[in-house]
Amino acid sequence: MSRRNAAEAVFEDIRTAIVDRKLALGIRLPSEVQLAERYGISRAIVREALRSLQTLGFTQTRTGRGTFVVSESPARQLGGGAYSARDLMEARPCIEIPAAGWAALRRSHEQLTLLTSLCDRMDAEADVQKWVRMDAAFHGEIAEASGNAIFRKVVADVGGALSTQSELVEHVRGRRKASNAEHRRILQAVAAGREEDARAAMAEHLLEVKRSIIGIADERRTASKDFQFTSGKPGAPPIGCKAMNDLESWLSDTAVLSRKSASELVFEELRSLILSGRFAAGSKLPSEAKLAGKYGVSRPIVREALRSLQILGLTETRTGSGTYVLSASGDGDISYGDYSARDLMEVRPYVEVSAAGWAALRRNDDELSRLLRLCEQMEQEENTEAWVRLDSGFHGLIAASSQNAVFRDIVDEVREAMAQQSGLLTVLGPRRRESNEEHRAIVEAIRTGSELEARAAMEIHLKKVEAALNRIIGAEPR
Numbered sequence: 001m002s003r004r005n006a007a008e009a010v011f012e013d014i015r016t017a018i019v020d021r022k023l024a025l026g027i028r029l030p031s032e033v034q035l036a037e038r039y040g041i042s043r044a045i046v047r048e049a050l051r052s053l054q055t056l057g058f059t060q061t062r063t064g065r066g067t068f069v070v071s072e073s074p075a076r077q078l079g080g081g082a083y084s085a086r087d088l089m090e091a092r093p094c095i096e097i098p099a100a101g102w103a104a105l106r107r108s109h110e111q112l113t114l115l116t117s118l119c120d121r122m123d124a125e126a127d128v129q130k131w132v133r134m135d136a137a138f139h140g141e142i143a144e145a146s147g148n149a150i151f152r153k154v155v156a157d158v159g160g161a162l163s164t165q166s167e168l169v170e171h172v173r174g175r176r177k178a179s180n181a182e183h184r185r186i187l188q189a190v191a192a193g194r195e196e197d198a199r200a201a202m203a204e205h206l207l208e209v210k211r212s213i214i215g216i217a218d219e220r221r222t223a224s225k226d227f228q229f230t231s232g233k234p235g236a237p238p239i240g241c242k243a244m245n246d247l248e249s250w251l252s253d254t255a256v257l258s259r260k261s262a263s264e265l266v267f268e269e270l271r272s273l274i275l276s277g278r279f280a281a282g283s284k285l286p287s288e289a290k291l292a293g294k295y296g297v298s299r300p301i302v303r304e305a306l307r308s309l310q311i312l313g314l315t316e317t318r319t320g321s322g323t324y325v326l327s328a329s330g331d332g333d334i335s336y337g338d339y340s341a342r343d344l345m346e347v348r349p350y351v352e353v354s355a356a357g358w359a360a361l362r363r364n365d366d367e368l369s370r371l372l373r374l375c376e377q378m379e380q381e382e383n384t385e386a387w388v389r390l391d392s393g394f395h396g397l398i399a400a401s402s403q404n405a406v407f408r409d410i411v412d413e414v415r416e417a418m419a420q421q422s423g424l425l426t427v428l429g430p431r432r433r434e435s436n437e438e439h440r441a442i443v444e445a446i447r448t449g450s451e452l453e454a455r456a457a458m459e460i461h462l463k464k465v466e467a468a469l470n471r472i473i474g475a476e477p478r
Contacts, residue, residue, distance in 0.1 A: 006041050007128060008174060010049035013039075018058050018069055029059065029067045048128065055168050083161040083405050089210050090358065091406035092162075093203065094350040095154055096139065100186060100202035101195040102346065103145035111145040112191055119187050123180050131176060132167045138183055142202075145190065149339050150347040154410055165213065173212040182208065262297045263384070266305035274314050274325055285315065285323045304384060304423075311336065311424050312472070334424070334469075336417035344417060345466050349459060351410050352395065356442055356458035357451040358402035367401040371443045379436050384426050392419040394439060398458075401446070425468050434464065 017023045030038065035046045050067055053059040061067045107115075118138045125131045136159050143155035155162075169175050182205035189197035273279045286294070291302045306323055309315040311334055317323045334341040359367075374394045381387040392415055399411035411418075425431045438461040445453035 006039070007045045007048040007052075008170075010035070010039055010041065010046060011052045014049065014053060015056075015058060018053075019072055021072065023069050025069055025072065027069050028065070029069065031066065052168055055164055082409075083158055085165065085213050087404050087406045088158065088161060088165060089213065090354065090404050091158075091351075091410075092206050094354050094407075095151055095347075095410075096142065096206060097199050097202045098346065098350050099143045099146040099148065099151040099155070100190065100198040101146075102148060102151075103142050104190045104193050104195045104198040106147040107145035107190055111141060115141055115145070115187050115190065119180070119183050122176075122183065128167060128170055128176075132163050132170065135166050135179065135183075136163045142186070142190070148343050148346050150343045150410070150414055153338075153413060154406070157409065157413075158406060165209075169209065169212045173215065175209070175212055178208065179205070262295070263301045263304040263308075266291070266295055266297065266302060267308045270305060270309060271312070271314060274309070279325050281325050281327055283325050284321075285325065287322065308424050311420060334421070334472075336420040339414055339417040341421065341469055344414060344421060345469065347410075347414070348418075348465075349462050351407055352398070352462060353455050353458045355399045355402040355404065355407040355411070356446065357455040358404055358407070359398050360446045360449050360451045360454035362403040363401040363446055367397060368443075368447055371397055371401070371446065375436070375439050375443055378432075378439065384423060384432075387432060388419050388423045388426060391422045391435065391439075398442070398446070421465075421469070424472070425465065431465075431468055435461070438464065 014023070014029070023029070029035070029050075032043045032046045032050070035050075036043045039046070050059065050061065054061055054067070057071050058069065059067050060070045103111075115138065118134055118141065122131055122134045122138070125134060139162065140152075140155050140159060143151045146152070170179075182201065185201040186198060186205060189201050270279075270285070279285065285291070285306070288299045288302045288306070292299045295302070306315065306317065310317055310323075313334065314325065314327060315323050316326050336344070363371075371394065374390055374397065378387055378390045378394070381390060395418060396408075396411050396415055399407045402408070422435075438457065441457040442454060442461060445457050
């Protein structure tokens, strides 16, 4: 035995015996006790080596029977759990590179202290499993420091798969020292507040991890062909008598709506009244029935306008009580449940642009037919809520057509928030027709198998979505 990590040495010895066919397919390996005696090590170290062999696809452990040789070559999918190595290699740059950049701009002193401590501890740690847990914590903390709830959730969700892959890479390639140095460069850029340097350092780290995985799986593709990094920037008080009189006076005025979106016009007038102070913070809006009577529209149209006011943070609807004005300005961002408009605007370009490119290369005929059918349905649909459901299904299907489980799960996770945002934009501006045209351009590129055109079409679509949203919330373009 050499002086290098014992588990790595045991793993390498057994793997070599399998590849050289000294241990034939179907054979049962010696027990943990026998292997521990053979190598003069503990059973815990043997167990570690056997776990790596199974992760790599060489062996399979059967409860109560032992560990058997099942392959003479490593499996190509070296991921963990629900995600393959390919899923992780394609998705991680789209998540962790921008997250590192945002972390450089937003990290707190406490987060920087924790990241520094993790780097120091990883430098000193000799135990592989402990180091792997710290490695996962480091990447999780970078995502946390990005201040983006979607990045944080995604990194937490794939954490188990990342840990499995990290442990495997360490056993087979001995990447720990190199990873520590790469982590340190990421930390230094985050500490200095240098966004581009943090992105570059994370990109370098992920590229080296990919090269190790490719080496393990004996892939023949070059890293540059299928692993692209892009920086891509991309409690109400009662209303007084005067307020009641003002309300009755306003309700008695005749309101005339044009034939453009009725819900949009109702929304615009109510928002104007709130921003001007005519409906003060804490005041209760008229009932749906009264608003419908004033504007000569149906209650569902009024409900749609009220929902948009609530999404903007201007009002709050209390069950059994009514809708109340919360603020005359909103909070500067829009919340869709667990995720904000900023969360979506930061994440979607990295995830959906890449997913569209992969969909152009990997979609099957059934997926293409469904995408074309969705485009036709959206072009014919007049009902806002029905159109929003179709729009949500369209983006979800593109993610699924990428054949990447991480992209699929991210879009599925934020799908409800995306639907709320889509509904808001459809109510407040003439985005539906434009979106239909943009969707057509995306599908046409996917149909022809053009990765670059599909990415470009999705990028254009998302930039227009962001521009429309910025106009609503008064934000400056990024």
